[in-house]
Amino acid sequence: xxxxxxxxxxxxxxxxxxxxxxxxxxxxxxxxxxxxxxxxxxxxxxxxxxxxxxxxxxxxxxxxxxxxxxxxxxxxxxxxxxxxxxxxxxxxxxxxxxxxxxxxxxxxxxxxxxxxxxxxxxxxxxxxxxxxxxxxxxxxxxxxxxxxxxxxxxxxxxxxxxxxx
Amino acid sequence: xxxxxxxxxxxxxxxxxxxxxxxxxxxxxxxxxxxxxxxxxxxxxxxxxxxxxxxxxxxxxxxxxxxxxxxxxxxxxxxxxxxxxxxxxxxxxxxxxxxxxxxxxxxxxxxxxxxxxxxxxxxxxxxxxxxxxxxxxxxxxxxxxxxxxxxxxxxxxxxxxxxxx
DNA sequence: AGCATTTGTTAGTTACGCCTAACAATGTTA
DNA sequence: TAACATTGTTAGGCGTAACTAACAAATGCT
Numbered sequence: 001x002x003x004x005x006x007x008x009x010x011x012x013x014x015x016x017x018x019x020x021x022x023x024x025x026x027x028x029x030x031x032x033x034x035x036x037x038x039x040x041x042x043x044x045x046x047x048x049x050x051x052x053x054x055x056x057x058x059x060x061x062x063x064x065x066x067x068x069x070x071x072x073x074x075x076x077x078x079x080x081x082x083x084x085x086x087x088x089x090x091x092x093x094x095x096x097x098x099x100x101x102x103x104x105x106x107x108x109x110x111x112x113x114x115x116x117x118x119x120x121x122x123x124x125x126x127x128x129x130x131x132x133x134x135x136x137x138x139x140x141x142x143x144x145x146x147x148x149x150x151x152x153x154x155x156x157x158x159x160x161x162x163x164x165x
Numbered sequence: 166x167x168x169x170x171x172x173x174x175x176x177x178x179x180x181x182x183x184x185x186x187x188x189x190x191x192x193x194x195x196x197x198x199x200x201x202x203x204x205x206x207x208x209x210x211x212x213x214x215x216x217x218x219x220x221x222x223x224x225x226x227x228x229x230x231x232x233x234x235x236x237x238x239x240x241x242x243x244x245x246x247x248x249x250x251x252x253x254x255x256x257x258x259x260x261x262x263x264x265x266x267x268x269x270x271x272x273x274x275x276x277x278x279x280x281x282x283x284x285x286x287x288x289x290x291x292x293x294x295x296x297x298x299x300x301x302x303x304x305x306x307x308x309x310x311x312x313x314x315x316x317x318x319x320x321x322x323x324x325x326x327x328x329x330x
Numbered sequence: 331a332g333c334a335t336t337t338g339t340t341a342g343t344t345a346c347g348c349c350t351a352a353c354a355a356t357g358t359t360a
Numbered sequence: 361t362a363a364c365a366t367t368g369t370t371a372g373g374c375g376t377a378a379c380t381a382a383c384a385a386a387t388g389c390t
Contacts, residue, residue, distance in 0.1 A: 011377085013376075013378090032337080033337070034336085034338080042377090043378080043379065044337075045338085045341095045378090046378055047338090048338065048339060048340085049340095050377080064385085065385060096287065098282055102280050102283065106278075106280050106283045110278060113271075113274035113275060113278065115267050115271050117263055118257060118261070118267065118268075118271045121257075121261040121262070122261065125260070176347085198367070199366085199367060199368080207349095208349065209367075209368060209369085210348085210368085210369070210370080210371095211349075213370085214347080214369095215347080229355085230354090230356065230367080230369085332390090334387100334388085334390105335386100335389095336385105336387070336388090337385080337387085338383105338384080338385075338386090339382100339383080339384070339385090340383075341382085342381090343378105343379075343380080344379075345377090345378085346375105346376085346378105347374105347375095347376095349373080349374075350371105350372090350374105351371090352370085352371085352372105353368105353369080354369070354370090355366100356366080356367070356368090357364100357365085357366075357367090358365080359362100360361100360362095360363085360364100
């Protein structure tokens with residue numbers, strides 16, 4: 001992998017752990033090693049060692065054989081990761097019309113590497129598209145029409161690509 | 166990092182090397198270890214060891230102290246990576262209005278992790294937006310207007326988000 | 331309470347991908 | 361062509377992050 005020019009404070013892996021813990025704390029009540037292991041499809045020893053690192057960074061609280069809590073700092077980070085994830089996932093499903101599962105997978109990977117600006121612009125873009133349908137039929141629907149029957153909408157004033165049937 | 170459910174044939178790092186070699190072969194005439202090293206901001210020994218791996222996989226031809234060639238297979242892969250890169254880079258610059266450098270960085274990272282479907286949909290989306298301006302002012306310009314003065318275009322029929330000044 | 335199952339930990343291994351230091355080949359030029 | 365600079369390689373090390381095997385604690389059941 002190419003060396004990041006600005007050292008990331010947390011690796012994608014660590015972010016996945018934080019995210020998983022936060023999500024479990026939402027769904028169930030407590031996060032346990034076994035749960036995290038299942039959610040991330042990783043064996044338990046991997047979780048134990050990740051938790052040790054996150055503890056050292058004061059992002060989680062975890063004592064042996066106990067359950068896992070996020071510190072204030074860890075929770076803040078987790079919330080941000082989830083925010084990124086949700087934005088990307090919405091973009092893929094709502095704008096690009098990709099089915100949930102693939103959208104989730106892509107979001108899961110991209111959330112760790114996209115720049116803050118890239119993310120903000122995607123959020124703004126969703127906002128914009130939803131706020132501004134531009135005609136009776138909104139952009140996602142029009143785009144879907146382009147994907148599906150493969151035709152441009154009639155009220156489309158564009159030149160170029162007209163010949164593509 | 167989360168274990169990929171389907172084992173990727175090449176790692177992001179290997180893809181970066183293939184991409185760099187193909188790009189050098191375009192720009193200059195021959196790809197040398199030093200050039201690859203510079204382009205990827207990695208020391209030369211890292212390049213040597215990467216080339217060994219790529220040679221084993223029959224993706225590059227490289228004999229000691231010689232320059233580097235792509236095999237037919239390697240070239241095919243490289244071309245696909247570059248295709249992904251270009252699509253993403255266009256999306257970030259032309260649709261999301263992100264400056265070249267950040268767009269390139271994001272493209273560089275995302276190209277390795279996005280799903281084939283995600284990529285195709287982004288390509289289609291660019292196509293669609295360019296083919297279908299929807300009004301005198303095309304979508305990117307309208308979006309930019311939303312970003313810049315922070316206002317929705319006048320001809321926007323949307324509800325919601327109206328109150329955001 | 332006692333034993334079994336589940337859950338979690340430690341220890342040790344592997345692979346990747348970068349690094350530095352040292353050495354070797356190549357190329358340049360006096 | 362001999363000396364020097366550049367380029368490339370090997371060897372060895374480090375951090376991350378996964379894994380298995382073996383052991384230990386906690387839980388659950390009778």
